[in-house]
Amino acid sequence: MLSLVIPIYNESLVLETLFERVRSASSDWGMDFEVIMVDDGSRDDSLTIMAELNRRDPRFKGVSLSRNFGHQVAVTAGLQHVNGRVVAIMDADLQDPPEILAKFIDKWREGFDVIYAVRTNRKENAFIKAAFWGFYRIMSWLSEMQIPLDAGDFCVMDRKVVDILNDMPERNRFVRGLRAWAGFRQTGLTYDRPERLAGDVSFSLHHRIKFAFDGIISFSYKPLRFFGIFGLIVSVAGFLGIALFVVSKIFSISITPYTYGQIPGFFPIISAIVFLGGVQLIGLGLFGEYIGRIYDEVKKRPQYIVGKTIGIGEEHSTTLPTPISERNKRD
Ligand code: UDP
Numbered sequence: 583m584l585s586l587v588i589p590i591y592n593e594s595l596v597l598e599t600l601f602e603r604v605r606s607a608s609s610d611w612g613m614d615f616e617v618i619m620v621d622d623g624s625r626d627d628s629l630t631i632m633a634e635l636n637r638r639d640p641r642f643k644g645v646s647l648s649r650n651f652g653h654q655v656a657v658t659a660g661l662q663h664v665n666g667r668v669v670a671i672m673d674a675d676l677q678d679p680p681e682i683l684a685k686f687i688d689k690w691r692e693g694f695d696v697i698y699a700v701r702t703n704r705k706e707n708a709f710i711k712a713a714f715w716g717f718y719r720i721m722s723w724l725s726e727m728q729i730p731l732d733a734g735d736f737c738v739m740d741r742k743v744v745d746i747l748n749d750m751p752e753r754n755r756f757v758r759g760l761r762a763w764a765g766f767r768q769t770g771l772t773y774d775r776p777e778r779l780a781g782d783v784s785f786s787l788h789h790r791i792k793f794a795f796d797g798i799i800s801f802s803y804k805p806l807r808f809f810g811i812f813g814l815i816v817s818v819a820g821f822l823g824i825a826l827f828v829v830s831k832i833f834s835i836s837i838t839p840y841t842y843g844q845i846p847g848f849f850p851i852i853s854a855i856v857f858l859g860g861v862q863l864i865g866l867g868l869f870g871e872y873i874g875r876i877y878d879e880v881k882k883r884p885q886y887i888v889g890k891t892i893g894i895g896e897e898h899s900t901t902l903p904t905p906i907s908e909r910n911k912r913d
């Protein structure tokens with residue numbers, strides 16, 4: 583069976599079409615399917631529509647989170663409720679067309695464990711496009727591990743990979759990175775990403791930046807290391823300056839066209855201090871990003887809370903995911 587995980591936040595305008603498109607595309611998949619719709623605290627009537635879809639076709643099941651936890655957490659919650667041998671993640675807004683899944687499933691049958699979609703074309707404004715383009719390149723340069731370029735969360739995975747993801751207790755999840763981290767046989771298939779069917783994009787610039795930081799910080803220490811290297815270069819330069827000054831004092835050599843006391847130093851000195859002060863503060867801010875995430879991990883709060891399930895059996899009806907402390911006992 584194929585399990586489709588679909589995060590849903592205020593998607594009442596698209597759910598009906600999604601339902602039809604998934605059902606008609608499913609005839610090409612050559613296997614049974616279930617859909618785990620994860621309502622991420624929607625404020626519109628998405629949840630009511632989900633219940634209605636479940637009534638019409640019980641293969642469409644729902645998990646409703648107690649509030650909005652964010653896309654990555656919604657995907658995580660969905661992955662923890664799947665029953666299939668193969669699992670797909672896709673967006674609700676049909677930017678990830680269900681018709682393409684047939685090709686992904688063929689690849690899975692060939693023996694690939696992860697088949698991720700690579701976007702050849704984004705129908706978004708030039709700024710967002712450029713930002714994404716830059717982000718994926720910076721990410722792959724910084725990361726200690728190879729994360730495929732321009733690959734989003736849209737993918738098909740073998741269950742064994744999903745089990746590995748489900749066993750990872752980390753918060754601030756960057757699912758596409760964790761998926762690459764898991765290894766096994768992975769391959770990318772390209773597709774042209776269409777525009778969202780209806781409704782509005784729910785991510786603000788702030789969310790996108792947080793997401794980019796999660797990606798970079800959870801996969802790389804390099805930003806911290808750069809500050810160390812920069813500090814080393816600056817302190818070597820500073821030390822040379824001092825040495826030069828002392829030598830010129832001792833031997834009364836003039837190293838500038840000015841004599842001592844006449845050096846017009848105010849502007850360069852202030853600029854240097856402000857520059858270095860700024861760099862130090864950026865460094866501190868960056869430390870803060872890492873430390874804040876460490877704090878999140880240490881608190882060990884559940885990653886999400888299930889408020890209600892629709893059409894999901896007793897075995898999944900717990901209101902809380904397995905506490906991390908319980909999970910660790912297994913290791
Ligand atoms: N989504 C979610 N929680 C959120 C924001 C978005 O579950 O807090 C879902 C949304 O319903 C959609 C998917 O995540 O199915 C992608 O969101 P969107 O289309 O707004 O973003 P984009 O396609 O631009 O990445």
Ligand code: MG
Pocket residue numbers: 673675677778783
């Ligand atoms: Mg979208």
